[in-house]
Amino acid sequence: MEDSYKHKGMRRSLVRVLKEKGITNQQVLDAIGKIPRHYFFDNALVGHAYQDKAFPIGEGQTISQPYTVAFQSEKLEVQPGDKVLEVGTGSGYQASVLMEMGAEVHTIEYNKNLYERTRKFLPKMGYSPKFYFGDGSQGLPKQAPFDKIIVTAGAPSVPTALINQLKIDGILIIPVGDSQKQKMLRIIKKEDKKIKKETFDYFSFVPLLGEQGWKN
Numbered sequence: 001m002e003d004s005y006k007h008k009g010m011r012r013s014l015v016r017v018l019k020e021k022g023i024t025n026q027q028v029l030d031a032i033g034k035i036p037r038h039y040f041f042d043n044a045l046v047g048h049a050y051q052d053k054a055f056p057i058g059e060g061q062t063i064s065q066p067y068t069v070a071f072q073s074e075k076l077e078v079q080p081g082d083k084v085l086e087v088g089t090g091s092g093y094q095a096s097v098l099m100e101m102g103a104e105v106h107t108i109e110y111n112k113n114l115y116e117r118t119r120k121f122l123p124k125m126g127y128s129p130k131f132y133f134g135d136g137s138q139g140l141p142k143q144a145p146f147d148k149i150i151v152t153a154g155a156p157s158v159p160t161a162l163i164n165q166l167k168i169d170g171i172l173i174i175p176v177g178d179s180q181k182q183k184m185l186r187i188i189k190k191e192d193k194k195i196k197k198e199t200f201d202y203f204s205f206v207p208l209l210g211e212q213g214w215k216n
Contacts, residue, residue: 001124003036010050011037017052018070025074031100032070037063039125040091059114061206063091064152068203070097072173075186075200076148078103085143085165086129087136088152088208089115092122095129098150105129106143108136110209137210139165146170154182154205159212163189175205179214 015033023029038049040063048055054062072094078084080102086095089109098105107129109115115133122128132140137159139149144165151162151174162172166189175182184200207214 001036001039003039007036007038007050014050014052014066018067021052021067023067023070023074025070027078027101028070028073028097031073031097032066034100035093035096036125037066037093040093057091057114059111061090061111061114063093064205068205069094071184071200071203072150072152073097073101075184076150076171076173078148082147083145085140085146085149085162086152087139087149087162089118089131090152092118092125092127092129094150094152095122096125096127099127099129103148106132106140106146108132108134108140110134110136135210137161137208137212141165149173151175151208152205153208153213154179154203155208155213157212158185158187161212163187163195168192175203177202179207180204 011033015029038046041049052066054065057063078101082103084098084103084105086107089107095105095107119131139161145167147170149162149172154175170189172187175184177183181202181204186198188196
């Protein structure tokens with residue numbers, strides 16, 4: 001795996017694009033500027049790695065558009081040492097960004113093949129989050145509570161299990177909508193029965209599968 005001067009230059013260009021689109025969190029920009037995103041692509045497709053677009057990774061999944069990763073990461077307000085649950089490991093790129101920001105990442109993947117592939121691959125890049133295979137729509141009750149939760153797949157509604165697994169003042173970022181587009185929500189847990197909800201732009205994610213997601 002080579003990370004050449006050319007690759008680093010392409011990352012700098014990508015960071016400039018993200019700034020132009022409104023990303024201001026320096027931790028997020030630094031993380032995206034550091035992680036060799038082309039490692040997540042086959043050699044023949046490296047030219048796509050630093051374009052601001054999603055790209056298929058097999059199993060009906062995609063590596064998210066860099067702007068989407070940056071947007072969710074920024075809204076999550078990660079602090080070093082935060083215990084973060086990521087629902088939807090996918091390629092592992094989002095988990096890498098969170099770890100670069102200093103988070104302790106617990107990541108769960110519904111697709112067995114993707115789980116096995118990413119669990120073996122990501123540590124080779126130097127990132128070793130805690131990997132879990134299972135239904136992310138139900139969270140990880142045995143590891144709860146979490147400071148932050150990020151969902152990287154489109155949900156039909158906000159799973160109550162995830163809110164229940166947040167600490168007080170914890171933040172949940174989740175796209176909610178239909179199978180075509182979803183509204184990004186940020187939920188801050190104020191008390192056990194009280195939340196603050198903010199809504200942002202529309203995005204397009206693969207569906208969140210599972211008991212509290214879309215049924216497979």
